[in-house]
Amino acid sequence: MQVARRGICWRLFLFSCLLLESSCQDFGGQTQFICTSVPKDMDICAATLQNSVPGEDLKTTVMQLRETVLQQKETIMNQKETIRELTSKLARCESQSGAEPGDARPGGRRKDAGTKNTMGDVSRGPADTLTQLSQTLQSLKQRLENLEQFSRSNNSVQANSLKDLLQSKIDDLEKQVLSRVNSIEEGKPGLRNETEQRGRVESTLTSLHQRITDLEKGQRENRPLDKFQLTFPLRTNYMYAKVKKSLPEMYALTVCMWLKSNASPGVGTPFSYAVPGQANELVLIEWGNNPMEILINDKVAKLPFLINDGKWHHICVTWTTRDGVWEAFQDGVKRGSGENLAPYHPIKPQGLLILGQEQDTLGGGFDATQAFVGDLANFHIWDRKLSVGEIYNLATCSSKAQVGNVFAWMETSLDIYGGASKWTFEACRQLN
Incomplete structure (x- = not known):
């Protein structure tokens, strides 16, 4: 046991x-x-x-x-x-993201949305691309109308011949744009060839630009260097002209120019002068529902101008640093005045003067909503306050009229960008 x-x-x-x-x-x-x-x-x-x-x-x-x-x-x-x-789901997600529809680049990555296209603006979706092409076509049409006026006034057979050829090309482009719109609305399979078709359209537009440029070059050979106007047909962030030299330090100034525009709301920014550390050193702007304004060192004075009626107008603004006194003239007549506009602040040198765009940074930061739309000519700057009589002579094309001693209107003084065009301009002919 x-x-x-x-x-x-x-x-x-x-x-x-x-x-x-x-x-x-x-x-x-x-x-x-x-x-x-x-x-x-x-x-x-x-x-x-x-x-x-x-x-x-x-x-x-x-x-x-x-x-x-x-x-x-x-x-x-x-x-x-x-x-x-989780591993299985991650593998499925990677396989789907690696081959997105319409993407032909290695690794399945789409092209950067900020890539510039050949028209100088930012690439967007099909609808935005069509809008941009349509605006470009309108710009080309406007330039052709100017060529037609030039050919009528000069009896140029060559201009008429080229005008007819360009008009035919533009008609073909309009048909292509209309076809693209219909394809998008109906959702046709032809959208798969969007890149190829866009390339053909842009190639044709480039050819048209070159032909028009050649015609404009022949027109420029027959005119004085100061008898021209700048045309900004579209409200973009890439059309502008840059003055080749900076402004000096100034304790007084007079700015005068001829303007024609019917843009709404606001004609935009005829010119802007920026210096290091101050983008709004000297700016003339009319945007949104605001009246036209002049800015000096970011200080603002509202100007009594009414010019967006599609007619040519001569405008001048004078200013002195003592007490910040300013005066505004339209078509040779004083329309308003004031004081305390950036008093005792001289206009600084070593800046950049741009026509047609408002600068948010030195030489850049353009905003399409603030761009100038219309025609600009005879832009002059003096480093003194012109008298009432001198301004009247400028507005009435008097033989006693002077040119700016700081900046004088000359083709050789400007660089043109983004498709803005130059045409023959005679101020006195516009008044008759």
Whole structure:
């Protein structure tokens, strides 16, 4: 009976050792199980009760350990399944983003939205592209009308011939644009060839620009360098003219010019002069529903001009740094005056004078909503205040009229950008 009891105790002891050892291995070997030797003649069960926890407590501990191990295994299996699902979803997302429709570039990346196209503006969607092409066509038409007027006044057979050819090309372009509009509205498969068709249209437009430029060059050869006008047919952020030299430091000034515009709302910015650290050193602007304003060192005076009627008008603004006194003249007549416009602040040198755009930074930061739309001519700047009589002579094309001693209107003094064009201009002919 004692032998049988001893055998049962040995089996129970060994079974407990195996269970505890398995549990310790499942926990990554962070714990150890220690077996204690007992004398040969000692009762194993008694030794177990003496050196370890009571039998019932040992059984309870073993069961708790097994249950903990099973829970840990189940948690690990669930986490592995979750990881597999997330990995599968990530692979599907990568495969879809790597091959977007209409994308032919390696790696599936689309072209940068800020890439410039050949027309000088920012590339956008099909609708914006068509709008831009339509505006360009209108610009070309306007230039052709000017050529037609020139040919009528000079009886030029060559001008008429080129005009007819250009008109035919523009008609073809209009048909292409109309076809593109219909394709977009009807959702035809032809949209897949958008890049190729756009390339053909822009190539044709480039050819037209070159032909018109050649014709304008022939026209320029027959006119004096100061008998010209600048035309800004569209409200863009890329059409402008840059004066080649900076203004000097000035304690007084007079700015005069001829303007023609019917743009709404506001004619835009005929000119802006920026210097390092001050983009609004000297600006003439009319935008939104605001009246025309002159800015000096970012200080503002509202001017009483009404010129957006599509007719030529002569305007002048005078200013002196002492007390910031200013005067405004339209068509030779004084329309308003004031003071305290940037008093005792001289116009700074080493800046950049731009015609047709308002500068937010030195030489850049153009905003299409503030661009000048219309015609500009005979732009002059003096470093003194002109008298009432001198301004009247300028507005009435008197032989006594002077040219600006700071900036005089000459073709060789300007660089033209973005498609703005130059045409023959005679101020006195406009008045007759």
